Amino acid sequence: MDSILNSPFFNASLLAGLLFLFMGFMIRKYPPRSMKTWYGYRTFSSTINENTWHEANQYAAFLSRRMAYILIPFGLLMALLFKTQTDLFLYLTVTPVIICALLLTGLTEWHLLQEFDEDGERKIKKE
Template identity: 50%
Template sequence: MIVRFLHSTYCNAALFGGLLFLLMGYLILHFPPKSVKTWYGYRTFLSTRNQEMWDAANKDAAMISRRVGFIILLIGICCALIFPSQTDWFMYITVGAVVVGVLYITGYTEWMLTNEFDDDGRRRIPPKL
């Protein structure tokens, strides 16, 4: 039974990646990491500059992660329903969706940090309420 599931189209990277992004976004949004030294959170060079950048990056990454996770989950469900078996194109689409999702989350969050904070890590614009 497990082998049958592993070879079915319902076992794909987009479904697992989408669920992982949804879970990650939910956990970071509802249980935000308190400091830069915690073991989880959105961790890049820009986001670990100071506490204010860390908080802003994790809040933004959590919201984007939930949106991207939902879209990737829909792509995975559509691919599972459309493709009769796990073909090369099936793998390209499902794995590609996860890769593009990771790149989008990282790129958008880094872009937001560079626009919202100056080179010294001080906020340029007031935070959104």
């Protein structure tokens, strides 16, 4: 067990990428039905009403899958480049996870701002 934990294949990018992929597909296939469920993308702007809740979860699930497609290959690449877990290895595998988590939140919030007004009503798009 100790050799698995110390393996370069046991890294933050790879594990978080798998988690992002799982979350993205699960929320896509089984979207949270209401804001009272234990899972889902839950922020102030996503819980204004049911429309913002469903839009935020749909968009966050989409982004989560896309970020997993970046994190998983990056984690595998780092595992192939490093023979052992070093400090540099730790920084290189944790940093993309932090960036992706921040991007997931920021981009989803930005999407909600573009789609809804402050009362949670869908904006009318000019074409």
